[in-house]
Amino acid sequence: MRGCVPVRERFHARLADQWEYHMSRFVLSLAIIFSTVLTPAFAVEPTPAKATATEPLTIWWAQWAPADGLQQIADVYAKETGTKITVHQIPWGSFQDQVFLNFGNATTSFDIVVGDSQWLGRGATRGLYVDLTSWLPGAIDLAGIKPQALSNLCEYPSGSKHYFAAPCETDAVGLAYRADWFTDPAEQAAFLARFHRPLAVPKTWTEFAQVAEFFHRPAQNRYGNAQLTGRGYDAMAMGFQQVLWSYGGSWGDAATYAVHGHLDTPEAVKALEFFRTLTTFGPKGATNLDYGQVLDVFTNGSTAMSCTYFAFFPTIAKQLGPKVGFAVMPANGERHAISLGGQGFSVSAKIPVPRQEAAKKFIAWFNTPAVQRQWITKEAGFTANTAILASAEFRAASPYNAAFADSLDHVRDFWNVPVYNELLASAVKHLGEALDGADAQASLRAIADEHEAIFEDAGLKK
Amino acid sequence: MSDAVQSPVLVLGGVRVEFGRKSVLAGLDLTVGANELLIVLGATGAGKTTLLRTIAGLQTPIAGTVAIAGVDMTHAPPGLRDVALVFQNFSLYPGWSVRRNLAFPLRAPGRQLSDDVIDERVTWAARLLHIEGLLDKPAERLSGGQMQRVAIGRALVRRPRIFLFDEPLTNLDAKLREELRVELALLRRQLGIPMIYVTHDRSEALALADRIAVLAGGVIAQIGSSESVWNTPVTAAVAALLGRS
């Protein structure tokens, strides 16, 4: 998440991160408690600001490299149009809480939020995001956008042609591996002798497991792989669901919201048991690695392969240079599914209409091919523009761009219904239990039970 | 009950005090005259201390009246009653000199006495109690007898309308008790302030009293001069209290 720094400094940086995270949560809790207690009695309507064309806009996003890139693009926009735009960055841990707390006010402090894909349902159904359905097709060439990205990042419900966001950062999980170890002749010989095939970047999960097992040598402080298994927000779900889908399971039926028969099938159980096996070839604490830790154990040079979002790959490439290679996530025979990442631009419904229009103008400008070509030059600036993705120029621009372009064909996402966070929390908690040693089938059945109850409660289940 | 009291200073009429369901004072009548020293005798738990607290205003009766100098004070706070209470525990401020301890009641808010007046009163009290030499000594370095003198002095400087003593000599050595008893008797002749004095020591009671009031069952069982109570106790219990069994 940060630039190239020695281990010790990175540790301190993590310390600072966590500190900020906890303090912001603490202060936030206090603020919420007081506001919920006092608001009904003392709420004061803030006077809405007058909007003019040149009035500055504010974008809220998480604190990471792509946001720096977005600020640079926005500075270009300011030069061209005179509208100044500030990208306000919030630590990942409190990003969601701060955004939705702010939505609780009469007016939001931001005009645009670059929101997580799962937030769409809540933003759309609670009247927080401006409905872009009639505007978006005229403002952006939708045909030129990767359909998987469009449906997962912009539509709610998925496939309904109702738009509540426009593409900003498109992301997917990819595979980063230690090219230097893979090409070491001694390793290659040893691998061949053991598995009777040459050592190569794994294309299937079976191969992946073999390679991970092969490189797993804890006594030498070397580990096979690192998967997303963090319990804080969605890391665990993002890490596991690609195995789930690849093995033939799923989170449930998007039409009927039935979960039993999808998440607790023998295939799904096998997927979870396999995922657990992978963590046994991981570094210390492999059953609970959040995004930062997955990045850490790979960049500190101890781990052979790591599966995480492409947005982290520029950092990896900068730190490890030629020692690292990037690839598409493995498949399981025919089945190939990859966790979608990334966020779309949404316009706050709680700002005056003129400001909404000004915000839309910027979003349309950002999605023009010319600007998208600039965007991909920024660190972790990933586009959803089909033409750019397919261009040889894009594929050659970085060691990971080709893999990224190929990954987008296979992306899928977690539920993006309004109650996504309850679903996430329940899933992450029980998956965590399973990784901690509980019975896989029981854990999945528990998730299925809870998820169906949540759907029923939310009035979604048919 | 025979002795009629001339110009009463304190009149209690039908005073009733209950703690929970327990009746401590059950309609008690008592009259104390100007310049009188009244001894209150009674067994443990007879309500002697409660009687003093009721007079001082630390305890509000559920029925009856307390009149001081002809004014109904039943519900007046202690500060307005102008009575002084001396306890068996000396309760001096330890870090302070004797002088400061003696002057303390005079410096209470609302009194506004000049330093000269305060000084004069402190010296006067110290002379009466023979503690002039101790004025600059810290209170915690005094002997038990000296401490009790200072405690009495602290009540004295205020020149209250009534003195209330709650077994002031009980915690002292037997010998010291004898000596202080004599001094108290001499002192009260000089002061001319009425005193109500609770004790269980019969020597003290007989020696000091103008009248003795025997408290039993929440009322005054007998009241009269030392001689009359000694010579004609109304009950065996009264006789026992006086050591005549």
Added chain:
Amino acid sequence: MRHRLGWAFVIPTLLFLIIFNVFPLISSVVLGFTNSELTGGSWEWVGGRNFSRVFNDPKYAAAVRTTVLFTVVAVAVELALGFILALALHRDFRGKTAILTLLLIPMMLPPAVMGIYWNFLFDGDYGVINQVLHAGGLLAPPQWRTDPGLKLLAVVAVDVWMWSPFMLLISLAGLGSIPKHLYEAAEIDRASRWMVFRRITLPLCAPLLGLAALLRATDALKQFDLVMAITGPNDASTQTLSTLLYQVIFSNQRVGLGAAYACVVLVLVIALAIGVTRALARMRSANAGQAV
């Protein structure tokens, strides 16, 4: 006149209580019957649905189990450790004040800070604990924060580290309040040291220790900061009632449902609070008796 003045003093307190205690309490109970959300917007009455969800929620049952387990183990260990330390320190020696002050520092610091601090001590790779263990020859030191068997233990350990000194302080006060002449009487009576401890020290300290344990228990039942810092709010083996509440209200934004959870928690805490008040009253009457 006195009475009117009395009311003048009481009214501000009453107002304060109503605005900051009674009003939020009632409003949270009312909220429990709605489906209102943190982001505002419309809400409607849902009757007892939230409450029935709470009682049918396995997460809730699990959180109650975790919370009670945490409370019982932490408070018991703190009590035992604090009391044993107090027995050792209940005498005069040079440096006693310094030792006491040092021991009390953890208690004075905010739990959130302590949680984060220990989080780094527990870290599998960088953590001081594991580095020491590793240097001591243990090749695979335990993973405090990720090993399911150790996570709750880690939280308990930090709580014990923070709060045993509190129990020590209370125990010292309890030991100090036992009149010296009782020990002298026991010595005359030829009681062995064990008998003195069993028959005098322990029973005379017990009311105060019980009160301290109750106070700590009401606090431990609300355990939040340490869990947040060490494992996060959504870990199956450490999710307490408070972190579950946090999850429901702040992450899921379900204020109505959260209020229903909170009401049920409240009943638990009130039950304990009544216990504390009763214990206090009992102690006061016992002391009043002794003073005669």
Added chain:
Amino acid sequence: MTFLALNAVAKTYADGTIAVHGVDLAVDEGEFVVLLGPSGCGKTTTLRMVAGLERATGGSIQLAGKIVTDLPPSQRDVGFVFQFYALYPHLTVRDNLAFPLEAVGVPWRERAVRVNEVAAAVGVTELLSALPRQLSGGDQQRVSLARALIRRPRLWLMDEPLGTLDAAVRASLGAFIHEQQRRHRVTTLFVTHDQEEAMQLADRVVVMEAGRIRQVGTPTAIHDAPRSRFVAHFVGSPGMNFIPATRTAQGLCLADGRHLMIHNAASTDVLGPVIVGVRPQWLQVSTDESEKVGLVATVVLDEYQGDHRLLHADAEGLRLVARIPATQRHALGARVILVPHAEGIRLFDPHSGAAL
């Protein structure tokens, strides 16, 4: 036969304060000895050293033929009654009484029997199930006595056990202690500051002052033949009157030239200045102006005491007390002549205060 012997027993505290200067005392088996003195005289410290609650910093203590100076209290076989009872507040009277038996491992059944026995003897059978705080002070001290008694120790030590009680209770409990002590023939060391108590209870009284023993003797001897002005003043209620006089061949002369007494008290041949000691009961009060012998004084206070009066009179700054019949009345300010009875005269050295 000496049962308890103190040889030069001394106590100096860490801060240098000397509480006891080196006390020698021999107590016979079955004897009731009272340590009497004003507060701070070292009597309680001495008692606690005998119990082992305080460590002697000098000398030795011998109990039943054994040196016990450095033994802990539990190995001395003593019973101790504390001024503030020291009952175990959380235990019932029954458990308080059983405590010393439990400590030495007496079986449960026997314990119950002995508790009932001692409770009956002390008269607290009805109180066995009560907690100490539910009892009156007198009853608490009764229980405390029973507890000191139950193990049948060979030495009873009592530290002002009656000091905090009401006068009436004090008298009856004092008598009770006396009776128990006589019945069990337990050697007893009893501390008090109340000389009346001492006189009533003691076989022998030990008067202490400033960490030293001033006189040891039977109550009568102490009262009638005090060996110093201190003892003479401290013992007796009120204490002895002291009158400076000159002893001549003609008798005792006062400063104003009057005779205090015509013939001489015979205990000494010394002539010259002496202090004359007279107890109040040996002073006669006369209003007969023609009286040639005696001290002229003014009445300042008349204390009625029921069966007698204490008449305080001032003779040019000298304060004297006379004990007179209750029927005899003198007005305040009246001139009286105080005439000592020859039998009651004691002489003291004006410098050392020692009896002559």
